[in-house]
Amino acid sequence: MYHFFQITGIFTRMKRTILIYGLALAVLTFVLKVLEYKFFIRDLSMEVYIGLVALFFTAVGIWVATKIIQRKTETVIKEVEVVVRAEDFVLNEKEMERLGISPREYDVLELMSDGLSNQEIADKLFISLNTVKTHSTNLYVKLDVKRRTQAVQRAKELQLIP
């Protein structure tokens, strides 16, 4: 795809370049004639004359080349490592249902994983400490763990919390 466009571009450019080149040749020939017959051309030796032509057309050649030659683009692919943390958390609702964790129990679980104490959880959810204890105990049974630290661990494994 990329290559194709490039080739088309070259042809378009070449046509124009050839035209300009032709014109340049004509102009030079004309200029030389004029110089030859009107001024000092006869005083110039053949070598100098040819040298000038050579110089001019070398210049023309270089100029033409700059127009025609496709710049070789050396594509250096520099791979930069962008560290992205695996924060692509999506709640695993299947596990939620399978374990039969209720919405309120989940609330407690979330706050638990934030490192809050039962009392702090109670305050946040406007419920008593005892209720939090009940929820957490139920959670431990459902998650098949013994402690809150294990509950948080387990819940993360099961994609219940981030």
Place this chain on the structure above:
Amino acid sequence: MYHFFQITGIFTRMKRTILIYGLALAVLTFVLKVLEYKFFIRDLSMEVYIGLVALFFTAVGIWVATKIIQRKTETVIKEVEVVVRAEDFVLNEKEMERLGISPREYDVLELMSDGLSNQEIADKLFISLNTVKTHSTNLYVKLDVKRRTQAVQRAKELQLIP
């Protein structure tokens, strides 16, 4: 740094190119002289003669250009997303030192994050429950937290544990 080498490269190439160019000019002049005096050059009109020289030096110019023209280096920076998983864990030793966490305290921290109780940690490390408590209390101070759940959280944030 990169730029510097490029420039040096160009000069080296130019010196050689100029040399070759000079030689080409000399050779052509010589060839023309030979042709002129030995064969048919007098039959050729001035225009054709100049035309040939022009063509030749245009070619030389183009050739020179191909040598001189700097290659365009296109640097494509490709960002490769690297998702860091738990397996890619590298211990942040700077934080370890900064916080002054001792090796033994770190052992306790690790087992803590595995969800073990103080008693279980004590059994694993062959130390008393009291010692574990001492270590954990020290950890809480150093990590500036109040509970083990928070300690585990904090330690993960600081890349102390996976």
Place this chain on the structure above:
DNA sequence: TTTTCATTCATACTTAAGTATGATTTGCAG
């Protein structure tokens, strides 16, 4: 309507966690 279940809370208890303080040993650096 009855049942089921989530949610709430209470009481009473056990166990674990965390705090405070002090003491001993050991290896290492000044």
Place this chain on the structure above:
DNA sequence: CTGCAAATCATACTTAAGTATGAATGAAAA
């Protein structure tokens, strides 16, 4: 050698966590 930090352990205590049991309520399903 001396001092210091790490590691160990103990005692005593407070607080938090977890267990067991029971009960009230209210909404939704059978």
